[in-house]
Amino acid sequence: MARSPQAVLFVCGQNSVRSPTAAALLRHLVPRGLYVQSAGVSKADLDPFAVAVMKEIGLDISNHKPWTVEDLEDWEGLNFDLIITLSPEAHHKALQLTTTSATDVEYWPTPDPVGVEGRRELQLDAYRHVRDSLRQRIRERFASPGMANE
Numbered sequence: 001m002a003r004s005p006q007a008v009l010f011v012c013g014q015n016s017v018r019s020p021t022a023a024a025l026l027r028h029l030v031p032r033g034l035y036v037q038s039a040g041v042s043k044a045d046l047d048p049f050a051v052a053v054m055k056e057i058g059l060d061i062s063n064h065k066p067w068t069v070e071d072l073e074d075w076e077g078l079n080f081d082l083i084i085t086l087s088p089e090a091h092h093k094a095l096q097l098t099t100t101s102a103t104d105v106e107y108w109p110t111p112d113p114v115g116v117e118g119r120r121e122l123q124l125d126a127y128r129h130v131r132d133s134l135r136q137r138i139r140e141r142f143a144s145p146g147m148a149n150e
Contacts, residue, residue, distance in 0.1 A: 004142075005082035005104070007035040011090040015040030015066035017050040017127070018086040018110050022134045024054060024061050029135070030142050037080070038064075039072045041089045047114060053127040069093060078103075086110040086134075108137055 008026060012018035019038035026036045043066040054061045072078065078097060082104045085091035091107045098105055110133065113126035 005034070005080075007080045007082070008037075009072070009078070009080040009083045010036075010038045010086060011069060011083060011094055012038075012040055012086040012110070013089055013112065014042055014044040015068070016044040017047045017114060018112065018130060018134070019090075020046065020061050020064045020066070021050055021054060021131055022084070022086065022110075022138065024059050024064075025131070025135050026138050026142065028059055029138055035080075037072065039067055039069045041069065041087075041093050043068050043071075047127075049113070049124060049127045053124060053131050056128075057131070069097065073097075082106065084108055087112065106141075108134075110134065 010019040010022040010026075015038055019040060023036050023038035026034070046061070046064050046066055051060075051062050067075075069078070078101075080103055083094045083098065084106045085094045086108055087110065091105070094105045097103075110130060111126075113123070113130050116123050116126040
């Protein structure tokens with residue numbers, strides 16, 4: 001079993017869908033005391049479909065302000081003992097940033113739902129799949145007796 005971190009950073013491509021979704025899920029599913037943040041290799045506006053599918057499960061990410069790993073490093077430093085990367089470019093960036101630190105880096109390949117074409121419901125289904133996959137992965141990785149059963 002992997003060690004229990006005190007500070008977790010989720011990183012994806014643009015910090016507009018996957019990493020803010022994962023961060024909100026982890027904050028919701030684990031006991032208090034774990035510091036959770038998200039960032040991207042670059043940044044884009046928060047995706048309204050991500051907001052919508054999180055609202056479906058009672059989580060509001062509408063106030064999330066996307067930022068880059070560099071923004072985060074400048075603002076508070078990269079004092080995380082676990083970085084979870086959700087895209088290849090994020091994984092590469094995290095490995096570069098942690099070459100001289102004791103930070104653990106885990107790669108959770110997660111498809112980017114942006115760009116799925118078709119009816120609105122088909123697009124939302126792609127975002128729901130990402131949300132639900134991340135929720136399951138978070139439950140498996142951070143399982144503890146006090147974890148919420150949602």
